[in-house]
Amino acid sequence: MSDSSFFGSGALERRTFLRVVGASAATASLVLAGCSDPAPEPTPTVQNQLLLGESDTGLLNYFYLLKQLEVAFYQKIVDTPPSNLVAGDKAAFDDLRDHGLAHRETLRFALGASTYETRLERPLAFDFSSIVLTSRVGVLTAAQQLEDLSVAAYAGALPLLVAPTTVALLAKIASVEARHAAFVRDLRTPGTFAGNDVVVNAGALQSVSLAKTPVQVVEEAKAFFLPFVVVTQSLPSA
Amino acid sequence: MNFLSLLDRLSTVDAPSAAAPRRDLLRQLGQAGARAAVAAVPLALALATPALAATTNTSLDATVLLLKLEDLLVALYTQALATVLANPAQAAVRPNFQLILQQQQGHAQFLRATLATAGLTPPTAPAFDFSGRRNNAANPELFPGVMSDYNAFLQLAQQLEDASASSYLGQIGFFASDKQLLSAVLRMQLVEARHASHLRTLRRTSPSPIAVKSWPSTADPAPSPAVLVPSPAGGSNAPVGIYSFEANETQRLGNNTVVPFPTVLTGANAVQFRSIAEAFDEPLPTAQATALLAIFG
Numbered sequence: 001m002s003d004s005s006f007f008g009s010g011a012l013e014r015r016t017f018l019r020v021v022g023a024s025a026a027t028a029s030l031v032l033a034g035c036s037d038p039a040p041e042p043t044p045t046v047q048n049q050l051l052l053g054e055s056d057t058g059l060l061n062y063f064y065l066l067k068q069l070e071v072a073f074y075q076k077i078v079d080t081p082p083s084n085l086v087a088g089d090k091a092a093f094d095d096l097r098d099h100g101l102a103h104r105e106t107l108r109f110a111l112g113a114s115t116y117e118t119r120l121e122r123p124l125a126f127d128f129s130s131i132v133l134t135s136r137v138g139v140l141t142a143a144q145q146l147e148d149l150s151v152a153a154y155a156g157a158l159p160l161l162v163a164p165t166t167v168a169l170l171a172k173i174a175s176v177e178a179r180h181a182a183f184v185r186d187l188r189t190p191g192t193f194a195g196n197d198v199v200v201n202a203g204a205l206q207s208v209s210l211a212k213t214p215v216q217v218v219e220e221a222k223a224f225f226l227p228f229v230v231v232t233q234s235l236p237s238a
Numbered sequence: 239m240n241f242l243s244l245l246d247r248l249s250t251v252d253a254p255s256a257a258a259p260r261r262d263l264l265r266q267l268g269q270a271g272a273r274a275a276v277a278a279v280p281l282a283l284a285l286a287t288p289a290l291a292a293t294t295n296t297s298l299d300a301t302v303l304l305l306k307l308e309d310l311l312v313a314l315y316t317q318a319l320a321t322v323l324a325n326p327a328q329a330a331v332r333p334n335f336q337l338i339l340q341q342q343q344g345h346a347q348f349l350r351a352t353l354a355t356a357g358l359t360p361p362t363a364p365a366f367d368f369s370g371r372r373n374n375a376a377n378p379e380l381f382p383g384v385m386s387d388y389n390a391f392l393q394l395a396q397q398l399e400d401a402s403a404s405s406y407l408g409q410i411g412f413f414a415s416d417k418q419l420l421s422a423v424l425r426m427q428l429v430e431a432r433h434a435s436h437l438r439t440l441r442r443t444s445p446s447p448i449a450v451k452s453w454p455s456t457a458d459p460a461p462s463p464a465v466l467v468p469s470p471a472g473g474s475n476a477p478v479g480i481y482s483f484e485a486n487e488t489q490r491l492g493n494n495t496v497v498p499f500p501t502v503l504t505g506a507n508a509v510q511f512r513s514i515a516e517a518f519d520e521p522l523p524t525a526q527a528t529a530l531l532a533i534f535g
Contacts, residue, residue, distance in 0.1 A: 098513035165492030175519035178431035193436035206344025208425035
């Protein structure tokens with residue numbers, strides 16, 4: 001089989017190829033074996049890979065995954081608050097968790113049967129071993145990281161959506177995320193609500209939100225998804 | 239309908255639908271060279287053009303609206319830093335407002351450059367009057383003490399920053415065909431939301447604290463005096479406060495399906511009853527955003 005027919009094969013599209021290049025040597029050999037037969041679609045159950053899908057559905061899955069992470073984080077704090085958390089903090093974390101639930105369930109409902117989870121045997125359990133959940137400063141630091149990351153994720157990926165109605169709905173969520181981020185930053189260090197680490201100049205743009213691509217966001221958050229690896233190659237990039 | 243939407247309407251009569259989004263704005267803007275000719279179109283013709291009412295705004299109209307909004311916020315903080323925020327009692331928060339002012343100036347600069355680059359003469363900032371007197375001492379003072387009393391200032395600034403975040407949300411639909419400009423507008427909106435959150439945090443932590451959350455909530459004490467805008471019901475209905483829009487608890491998907499919160503937010507997913515409205519910032523429609531700006535300049 002020639003290279004040209006390999007890439008031209010309708011049965012093995014570019015996205016599928018990208019999906020499998022990161023797989024283990026064993027899987028790679030399966031793919032190579034597949035070259036001798038143009039028909040078979042490689043089985044999509046590559047171990048421990050989270051596939052988000054393409055286009056708007058893929059982006060919705062991306063936002064859904066990030067929101068699941070955020071809610072799981074706040075749920076842990078609400079369930080087992082650090083002993084030095086003060087009363088006002090607890091009420092705020094209740095609010096942050098509840099807003100997150102409303103966002104998460106909106107995204108889940110919008111995805112319907114297209115959630116990435118339909119490809120999993122069981123729901124994802126996020127790994128929080130990389131952060132400190134037992135002190136006020138620990139949870140505020142982590143909350144700031146997650147909220148700032150979320151805002152940058154919306155700033156980077158909202159314009160990639162095709163459907164204007166989806167942009168409009170998610171922008172309403174993103175706006176509240178930005179309020180959360182500023183709130184948590186002010187709680188940690190008053191006056192840092194819009195510091196120059198999160199509000200940037202970019203070319204002609206002045207004082208705009210920091211924006212990150214899905215690749216950058218997933219790279220920063222990858223420890224939370226372990227042992228799973230989130231595959232972002234299928235998402236739109238422009 | 240306003241001048242720019244008429245302009246766009248005329249320019250699209252024989253133009254192909256926008257295949258290249260970036261060019262779309264440039265095409266609209268390029269038509270600005272025909273300003274004199276278009277301005278000469280008889281009013282009767284404009285009135286006779288069907289279905290022009292209020293729904294035909296373009297990305298240009300939206301840019302002009304957002305520029306006036308940013309000019310208003312620049313004026314608010316410029317005036318306040320020279321008066322109410324010059325009080326030594328506010329020394330600790332003064333740098334916060336200097337930062338916000340600088341960021342608003344950045345937004346205004348970008349929006350002005352966007353218009354200028356493409357051939358329009360950007361409007362100059364009006365002389366904004368935050369007393370509500372419209373620069374006429376004979377008019378009643380709608381917002382007393384804004385530039386002398388810190389709490390009165392914070393209360394108005396909170397409403398204007400919340401309205402700013404909401405006005406951006408109300409305009410993003412007009413940028414759908416220009417992804418670059420859409421991206422810029424979304425990223426400015428997120429900064430406005432951070433400012434709004436901070437103003438609310440300042441009110442909550444001020445020497446005379448007001449128990450507002452950092453996001454609009456039906457639990458917030460209502461501002462008084464409130465910034466009022468025309469009722470979306472129109473006609474002779476009484477004006478409404480900007481937070482009437484934020485009380486919305488219904489979210490819709492693109493196909494107009496309502497997200498069934500009562501069904502999906504139960505059991506382990508149950509939330510406090512105010513959280514559904516709090517979780518979404520709502521757009522301020524163009525008519526209301528325009529009317530709000532007109533209160534001050």
